[in-house]
Amino acid sequence: MAGVALEDVTKVYDDGTVAVSNLALDIEDGEFMVLVGPSGCGKTTALRMVAGLETITAGEVRIAERVVNRVPPKDRDIAMVFQNYALYPHLTVADNLGFSLRLHKVPRAEIKRRVTDIARILGLEDLLNRKPRALSGGQRQRVAMGRAIVRDPEAFLMDEPLSNLDAKLRVQMRAEIARIQHDLGTTTIYVTHDQTEAMTMGDRVAVMRRGELQQVDHPQALYEHPVNLFVGGFIGSPAMNLVEGVLEHDDEQSGVLWARLGEQRLRLADSLLADRPTLHRYAGRGVAVGIRPEDLKDASMTTGPADGQRLRVSVGLVERMGAETYVHFTLDAKPVFTEDTRELVRERAEMTDNVLEQRGQAPHSECVARVQPRTEAREGEQLELAVDTSHVYFFDLETGQAIDDAASPAPGAAPDGRGDHGGTG
Amino acid sequence: MSAATATASTAPIPPRESWAQRMTRAVSRGPLHLVLIVIALVWLLPTVGLLVASLRPPSESAQTGWWKALTDTSQLTFENYRQILDDPLITQAFWNTVLITVPATLGVVVIGALAAYAFAWIDFRGRDWLFVGVVALLVVPIQVALIPVAKLYGTLGIFGDISGVVLFHVAFGLPFAVFLLRNFFAQIPRELLEAARIDGASELKVFRTVILPIGLPALASLAIFQFLWVWNDLLVALVFADTSNAPLTVAIRSQMRQFGTNFDIIGPAAFLSMLVPLAVFFAFQRYFVQGILAGSER
Ligand SMILES: Nc1ncnc2c1ncn2[C@@H]1O[C@H](COP(=O)(O)OP(=O)(O)O)[C@@H](O)[C@H]1O
Ligand SMILES: [Mg+2]
Numbered sequence A: 001m002a003g004v005a006l007e008d009v010t011k012v013y014d015d016g017t018v019a020v021s022n023l024a025l026d027i028e029d030g031e032f033m034v035l036v037g038p039s040g041c042g043k044t045t046a047l048r049m050v051a052g053l054e055t056i057t058a059g060e061v062r063i064a065e066r067v068v069n070r071v072p073p074k075d076r077d078i079a080m081v082f083q084n085y086a087l088y089p090h091l092t093v094a095d096n097l098g099f100s101l102r103l104h105k106v107p108r109a110e111i112k113r114r115v116t117d118i119a120r121i122l123g124l125e126d127l128l129n130r131k132p133r134a135l136s137g138g139q140r141q142r143v144a145m146g147r148a149i150v151r152d153p154e155a156f157l158m159d160e161p162l163s164n165l166d167a168k169l170r171v172q173m174r175a176e177i178a179r180i181q182h183d184l185g186t187t188t189i190y191v192t193h194d195q196t197e198a199m200t201m202g203d204r205v206a207v208m209r210r211g212e213l214q215q216v217d218h219p220q221a222l223y224e225h226p227v228n229l230f231v232g233g234f235i236g237s238p239a240m241n242l243v244e245g246v247l248e249h250d251d252e253q254s255g256v257l258w259a260r261l262g263e264q265r266l267r268l269a270d271s272l273l274a275d276r277p278t279l280h281r282y283a284g285r286g287v288a289v290g291i292r293p294e295d296l297k298d299a300s301m302t303t304g305p306a307d308g309q310r311l312r313v314s315v316g317l318v319e320r321m322g323a324e325t326y327v328h329f330t331l332d333a334k335p336v337f338t339e340d341t342r343e344l345v346r347e348r349a350e351m352t353d354n355v356l357e358q359r360g361q362a363p364h365s366e367c368v369a370r371v372q373p374r375t376e377a378r379e380g381e382q383l384e385l386a387v388d389t390s391h392v393y394f395f396d397l398e399t400g401q402a403i404d405d406a407a408s409p410a411p412g413a414a415p416d417g418r419g420d421h422g423g424t425g
Numbered sequence B: 001m002s003a004a005t006a007t008a009s010t011a012p013i014p015p016r017e018s019w020a021q022r023m024t025r026a027v028s029r030g031p032l033h034l035v036l037i038v039i040a041l042v043w044l045l046p047t048v049g050l051l052v053a054s055l056r057p058p059s060e061s062a063q064t065g066w067w068k069a070l071t072d073t074s075q076l077t078f079e080n081y082r083q084i085l086d087d088p089l090i091t092q093a094f095w096n097t098v099l100i101t102v103p104a105t106l107g108v109v110v111i112g113a114l115a116a117y118a119f120a121w122i123d124f125r126g127r128d129w130l131f132v133g134v135v136a137l138l139v140v141p142i143q144v145a146l147i148p149v150a151k152l153y154g155t156l157g158i159f160g161d162i163s164g165v166v167l168f169h170v171a172f173g174l175p176f177a178v179f180l181l182r183n184f185f186a187q188i189p190r191e192l193l194e195a196a197r198i199d200g201a202s203e204l205k206v207f208r209t210v211i212l213p214i215g216l217p218a219l220a221s222l223a224i225f226q227f228l229w230v231w232n233d234l235l236v237a238l239v240f241a242d243t244s245n246a247p248l249t250v251a252i253r254s255q256m257r258q259f260g261t262n263f264d265i266i267g268p269a270a271f272l273s274m275l276v277p278l279a280v281f282f283a284f285q286r287y288f289v290q291g292i293l294a295g296s297e298r
Helices: A043-051 A093-103 A108-122 A137-149 A167-184 A195-201 A219-224 A229-234 A270-275 A277-282 A339-347 A353-361 B002-010 B019-028 B030-054 B058-063 B079-086 B088-121 B127-137 B143-156 B162-186 B190-198 B203-214 B216-232 B235-240 B248-254 B263-287
Strands: A004-012 A018-027 A032-036 A058-063 A078-081 A155-159 A187-192 A204-209 A212-217 A241-249 A257-261 A264-267 A286-291 A296-298 A310-320 A325-331 A365-371 A382-387 A392-396
Touching: A004 A043, A018 A043, A018 A212, A032 A043, A032 A167, A032 A195, A043 A058, A043 A078, A043 A155, A043 A187, A078 A137, A078 B190, A093 A108, A093 A137, A093 B203, A108 A137, A137 A155, A137 A167, A167 A195, A187 A195, A195 A219, A204 A219, A204 A229, A212 A219, A212 A229, A229 A241, A229 A286, A229 A339, A229 A392, A241 A277, A241 A365, A257 A286, A264 A310, A270 A277, A277 A392, A310 A365, A325 A382, B019 B030, B030 B263, B058 B263, B079 B088, B079 B263, B088 B127, B088 B162, B088 B203, B088 B216, B088 B248, B088 B263, B127 B162, B143 B162, B143 B235, B162 B216, B162 B235, B190 B203, B203 B216, B216 B263, B235 B248, B248 B263
Parallel strands: A032 A187, A032 A204, A078 A155, A155 A187, A296 A365
Antiparallel strands: A004 A018, A004 A058, A204 A212, A241 A257, A241 A286, A257 A264, A286 A392, A296 A382, A310 A325, A310 A382, A325 A365
């Protein structure tokens, strides 16, 4: 039993920076927990507090039921993989791998056996006598992984271990780390700013923003039931399109809700309304409407999307990826412009603050659709998009909270304390 | 499996130099080599001169220059060396030098390294001010300390002792040692120490297994400089060591006369006194490797 628990953990640095505030997170034995969020949101700080490399200002960290606030790193029985690997430059690969075992006075023969085993698992057999400087980036990364695995610790802590690899290797290592973790069943906290990494690797994903936990849940639940604008915009790639709209009831058919986007209207699917009855209370009010790029298709290539499931847009850049095509387009509706979305755009480094401010004031929004590969959409032309209206997201414009009865707020984020995991996909 | 392919595909390909490229490099470095050769000759000439002179009988030395021995090798003899090695004054002085230099060097390196580690990596109150104080001590000239320290040694009863000379050298070697080593240690990536701590190392283990091996180039440089400084020191030894504890420098000086210098003693003694630092230098110079940190990151 080696779960890791953080209870209302807060870190205030000496200069007054509040890096983490009231972080509550329960990581079960054997679980792969990913901490994700934009850079500077406190992920590394949180991990370092678990490792014992940073003092804990308030709250409690427990490893295997033991409070470790005052336990030095060497006595916590955890292993850490650093972003820059931190291999011992004066030691060979074999000695790097065996370093901790030697410190723990493991017999020589046993060290040799375990180092050889790990080297085989990670494909490092031929490199055991090399010094780190004679290794490529990918090989160094493997040694760093091996150094953690060899000890069979209570928990692995990994701080963006793949961020220094090239894209191809990153995808490969992603799968490999997930596999190794699964085989070993060791509790893991994995920090990344890359939402794709988070979604593909985590049993559960904890989204952080400015030192505060936003939501913890299984990847699919995060995707389908983001608790607020920030999580909605952060999870998913390309990002969810967020525009301002107005919810309105239809006079004739009671119970039918429409979302007005500029001059056009979308009829919310019955299934959506059944899941989110709260939406009715927003009738007549402005809301943030979120549509994921993959829920938009080229209408001319799908059979009969009904009225109220179509949007006319003007096409901008068309990116053909082969298996799918990204159609950038402008929609006749105001973009959502709040603290959350501003931060998201900044994080994705798409534009400068100036351009951002201008865009925010514009009467139309820049959006993306991920449509069928053989679409005939062309830049400068009009296109009719079919919208999957059973998967539209709504957020309160003032609070940024999701209007979603199934979304579970992060513990501490809502007044009523810990939420359970929301409905899973 | 995937692991193996990744290893193969990411292995760095060593750059191959063509013959032409190598020639270009050699030629472009020509001027540099020329300068180095000239410097080496300038250094070598007096050294060879001293060696040859030390091998000539005093009667010859008094009349002709050492280069005469190059054409008339029958002059050369080990007689001078045999004599000074039998001379208890010189052998005692040689041992005194060793007894002063080795502890003074070890003391500075060991204490300096421990202090530098604390200054670089252990948080304690007033650390930065204390370090500023140490740096300030760098500019204190040893001359101002001679009289007060002599008085202090008198009270302690170690005036004239080898231990007094050693202590003085350690005390005045430390500020520079701490300054040099702290700055070197501070450049070691923090994550290396943290990795070691997480791997189960105590502070002392971190120091021994990570800091010391990585700091080797700095430690070696410091050891050489301190060794040379103490080995060649005359002033401190003249002030604090009495005759029986005097090192080689003092003994050589005592053979100098305004008229009729005892060259048969000075020549070989000077050469012997030079030989040891040279040996030390060559023994340690391989640790002057650059970039020992390479490969620990990314
Ligand atoms: N040693 C420190 N002293 C003061 N502020 C720090 C220190 N380390 C990090 N911070 C600040 O704390 C915040 C969180 O940093 P960090 O945990 O590194 O974020 P992340 O890993 O999510 O990028 C940032 O605003 C950062 O500037
Ligand atoms: Mg970080």
